[in-house]
Amino acid sequence: MRDAVPEGTSAAPERSLAALRGHSYDKGRGLAAQALWVAVSTLIFTQVWCPNRLRVAILRMFGAKIGTGVLIRHRVSVQWPWKLSVGDDSWVGVGAELYNIEPITLGSNVCVSQQAYLCTGSHDRRSPSFAYDNGPIVVEDGVWVCTRATILRGVTVGAHSVIGATALVSADVPPYSVVRPPPPVVTPR
Template identity: 40%
Template sequence: MPLDDINKDTYTGASFSVRNRLARMLWGIIYIILFKYSPRPFHEWRSFLLRLFGAKVGKGVHVYPGVKIWAPWNIEFGDECGVGGGAILYSQGKIVLGKRSIISQGAYLCTGSHDYTKIGHPLITSPIVVESFAWVAAEAFVHPGVTIGEGCVIGARSVVIKSMPEWTVCAGNPCKVLKARVITDN
């Protein structure tokens, strides 16, 4: 998003342009009427609606009803990724979900914050990337600017404030690496 599209003083006005706010209002109407209460198996229908609003959606994506999405045009869904009901994709900035990544129920991916060092508390955004085969478990919180490495597992209710390495199991507040993730044959 161009910097001139963001208000520098959140006390005197909105952080986003009128165009952005109108697009989000229209999305909100479509979300409530056609997305939020659509039947659980209607993944293609929800993918269609997300594409209609500018999201990049791969093949076989499963976004469940009740997932809260702030701005679909700021999200890329990789092939066969899944987002569980009640997850929040607060996409003021870009969110990229890799192939077969999983965002579990109630997880919160937040790309925006405010610069508390400036008197006007201007909005700042930073992208979140969840790489392929990674899993963000239930009710975890992911801060702006974080990359979850390929194959990484983030434990339930973790608070991820920095990027996590690939093929590891991580958890806690703040989230930290616990061990290597090893895939076994069954």
């Protein structure tokens, strides 16, 4: 959430999820391209037997801007490849999810580790129709997004930063920063 719930107000209005329609954000391509991507992604792109060079070629074929020396591992989920840009010599690890209903831009020499989650979509909690509240994600050059870290919509991660394992990022991160997850709290029995 972008801001806290003001004291004395309800956290959420009554919602009518029937009022939300999936066509209320720009998917960037027509239904045929969307269906073809889902089929190719499911049957080929995410499979362990699919070589990296084919994954990169498939992403480019569907409109992604992919630099040289990029490594995309198996089980990587990309919502819409035409909304993805990846700089040179970047890696996306096994099982990472790039939920890019808005653009995701990864700079050069970026490492997105295993099962990291980059999510450009959200909803407006104040909206009775649960309207979309989406925003792009930019991960600048030299960033390491560690395993199972989450980056939410509208965030820019500054160059050469480290997003620690399981950390949650909901605001911009300055360059050369380290974002750590909260420490665990151990309570006696």
